[in-house]
Amino acid sequence: MMVAAPASAQRVMPIRAAEALIAADRGFAQASARTNAIDGIAAMFAHDVAMPRLDATFTRSKAEAIATLSAEPRNRTATATWAPVRAGISADAMQGFTMGMMALRDADGTVRRAKYLSYWRKDRDGWRVVSYKQQRLASEEVQPSLPPVLPPRLVAASRDARAIARHRASIDAAERRFSDEAQAMGLGPAFCKHGRRDATNLGGSRSGMLIGLDKICGTIGGPPPSPVTWAPDAVEVASSGDMGVTWGMIRRKGPVPTGELAIIPYTTVWVRGGPGGVWQYIAE
Structure with missing residues (x-):
């Protein structure tokens, strides 16, 4: 027992x-x-x-x-x-x-x-x-420490290649769905839907990190459709299927504003309650 x-x-x-x-x-x-x-x-x-x-x-x-x-x-x-x-x-x-x-x-x-x-x-x-x-x-802003992101409990690492491949595919699909839904509902609402409440964004060069989904959603917005699309080039995922990271390219749609890039690299850390749960971004 x-x-x-x-x-x-x-x-x-x-x-x-x-x-x-x-x-x-x-x-x-x-x-x-x-x-x-x-x-x-x-x-x-x-x-x-x-x-x-x-x-x-x-x-x-x-x-x-x-x-x-x-x-x-x-x-x-x-x-x-x-x-x-x-x-x-x-x-x-x-x-x-x-x-x-x-x-x-x-x-x-x-x-x-x-x-x-x-x-x-x-x-x-x-x-x-x-x-x-x-x-x-650009500033000397000091960032206070934030609570860690923890699973409910630890589990043994797995070497099940098929299970890990399924975890990897599920994050890939979540990232693509995030981009697809942004085209219909707009960038801000999509960021609100796919992020965890305590998500953190590195933010821009003129300020500190964006802490919390409300702050992120309030900063990243605009009416639909989204002015950008994105998709992962690669995925790294834990064998426990509850955390992973994606990286790839954000691509602007239409004319590119003067002085800005048409293609922008991105990195996103994802978490979920466990295999079968819903992926949400937690850091980017």
Whole structure:
């Protein structure tokens, strides 16, 4: 006979898993302070990390990500430090995300500020980033810490390739449905429908993160149809089927405003209550 652990114990275990991920992120940040920004940031990358490039494509390897970081000459002599303000963990404790604030200190003393979103996978070498995104921040805004995103309980990791493929296909379908429905109901209502109430968006370069679905929906809007479409190029998903990340391209419809891009890379972290549940975005 199986006896369920007390509710308090079930809750502690996911919290400890999330704390381990936060500790890993902070550990890489501390080590980064002792080297240049390129090596400091790249140290946490997985071999297959996806990171947006200036040409509106994604890297497919750590070497390509290092080349992207190196394309900014100041990074070669700058130091990068960062601090997570939110984390989430999958039920199998093998994937998760962190998001936070970053400072890049150039050799001349200039400080470049940014926000970041990292999606992590636990490999044999420990926690490594498989999807990474930065957003420049023009202000010195301080972002308070946010509650972690936790599953009700932890479960054993699975190697069932067919089940994982079904999880991956379900996120892909959810992302495409999100875009399709935005064409009919408008971008703002679609963001309201497909996000979790406590979702967080990195926001633009002039302000801090958008925290909560009301704030996100109030910022991203406009009448239907949506001025953009999007679809995932790739999906990473936990074997527990409750967390994953998509990345791909947002494509503008019609004329492109002067000074703006026709194609924009995006990254979205998704969660659900478990296999068979409804996917909702939680971070982007």
